[in-house]
Amino acid sequence: MSKQKIKSIKLKEPYLGIAKVVGVILCLLIMLLIFYLKQVNDLTKYGYSKEASRNILFTFHKDDVLKIGENKTVNAAFESPYFKDKYLKNYSKIKYVDQKHLIKNINSLIKKGYSDNDISIILTHGNDEAVSKFAKRDKVKYLEEFYFVDYAKLDNYDRYVAYENATAEDEELVVMYVNLNMDKEEYKDSTLVSKFSTDMLVNKRFHLDKKFEPDNLVNISTKYASDDDLKCSKIALDAFIEMSKAAEKEGYGIIINSAYRSYQDQVDISNLYLRDYGQSYVDRFVAKPGYSEHQTGLAFDVGSKTTNIFLNSKEYQWMLDNAYKYGFIHRFSKQHEEITGFRSEPWHYRYVGKKIAKTIYDEDMTLEEYYVKYIDK
Numbered sequence: 001m002s003k004q005k006i007k008s009i010k011l012k013e014p015y016l017g018i019a020k021v022v023g024v025i026l027c028l029l030i031m032l033l034i035f036y037l038k039q040v041n042d043l044t045k046y047g048y049s050k051e052a053s054r055n056i057l058f059t060f061h062k063d064d065v066l067k068i069g070e071n072k073t074v075n076a077a078f079e080s081p082y083f084k085d086k087y088l089k090n091y092s093k094i095k096y097v098d099q100k101h102l103i104k105n106i107n108s109l110i111k112k113g114y115s116d117n118d119i120s121i122i123l124t125h126g127n128d129e130a131v132s133k134f135a136k137r138d139k140v141k142y143l144e145e146f147y148f149v150d151y152a153k154l155d156n157y158d159r160y161v162a163y164e165n166a167t168a169e170d171e172e173l174v175v176m177y178v179n180l181n182m183d184k185e186e187y188k189d190s191t192l193v194s195k196f197s198t199d200m201l202v203n204k205r206f207h208l209d210k211k212f213e214p215d216n217l218v219n220i221s222t223k224y225a226s227d228d229d230l231k232c233s234k235i236a237l238d239a240f241i242e243m244s245k246a247a248e249k250e251g252y253g254i255i256i257n258s259a260y261r262s263y264q265d266q267v268d269i270s271n272l273y274l275r276d277y278g279q280s281y282v283d284r285f286v287a288k289p290g291y292s293e294h295q296t297g298l299a300f301d302v303g304s305k306t307t308n309i310f311l312n313s314k315e316y317q318w319m320l321d322n323a324y325k326y327g328f329i330h331r332f333s334k335q336h337e338e339i340t341g342f343r344s345e346p347w348h349y350r351y352v353g354k355k356i357a358k359t360i361y362d363e364d365m366t367l368e369e370y371y372v373k374y375i376d377k
Contacts, residue, residue, distance in 0.1 A: 214297025
């Protein structure tokens with residue numbers, strides 16, 4: 001068998017030179033890629049995204065960013081098309097919030113002369129829409145006057161100023177009252193409450209519409225109610241039954257005298273009192289249709305099984321001391337008439353759930369105050 005000679009292929013000199021150049025370029029590119037990936041890795045260790053890391057490197061800010069360390073606002077700045085070199089230090093000192101126009105708004109606020117601390121305050125007291133709107137207005141002089149209160153709202157700044165000027169109340173009360181629409185006339189320009197929940201707020205400035213009906217509306221047995229046609233939300237009834245049994249074990253007898261009332265029921269009641277007692281009585285003592293807690297299905301007028309005057313009964317004091325354990329609050333007390341907007345009603349109890357009821361009891365506050373501080377933030 002004859003052996004064939006394998007001839008090696010030799011590139012001609014010009015092509016050999018080109019191949020060497022290409023090889024060198026490829027090696028350089030690989031080295032650059034490795035270097036780049038290492039630089040990105042250095043930044044991602046501090047929490048920076050790949051997009052932000054790339055922009056940090058391309059703008060030659062790696063050393064600056066590594067000195068800053070992990071910072072969500074700086075990360076957002078390098079991800080944003082509105083990043084400005086001259087504001088890098090500002091970004092690093094401003095509290096991060098997850099808002100669409102965060103960096104654009106920060107730039108506008110810096111330009112208007114707000115300090116980094118001022119901007120953090122602004123960002124944490126409004127959503128993206130509110131901050132964007134605020135960033136377009138002229139600089140306000142006394143920002144911290146109201147916004148040291150963590151539940152103060154950016155949208156309400158002008159209302160805070162106007163209410164303070166009109167009443168001379170201290171700033172924290174101003175924020176509380178304005179957030180509750182107490183700077184507006186009762187029953188006018190009120191807030192519509194459309195969703196049923198155990199923490200819903202209904203009063204003279206927060207109303208329900210004609211069609212509102214509570215979830216799981218059920219009949220109340222005459223074992224727990226004075227009439228056979230009373231209804232309420234099941235969650236409130238279950239809690240009342242638990243409370244009633246506990247009271248009975250201790251020798252007390254409580255009963256429901258009034259519960260759910262529809263919008264039309266409140267219309268009928270208002271007309272009845274109007275006929276018998278006149279307009280001034282209705283204006284003072286009867287909630288307008290849509291503004292009664294009874295429409296929520298969570299409110300009860302509680303009575304004693306042993307006396308017709310609940311205020312003088314032993315059950316009255318038992319309810320004051322124990323109702324919160326079962327998720328109920330005494331809704332309209334004498335000491336809180338100004339903020340609730342209703343006269344004292346010793347018999348009126350409202351189901352809010354055990355957790356909320358305990359907080360309201362422990363802190364001796366109203367549902368209005370709880371709503372502002374813990375719900376409507």
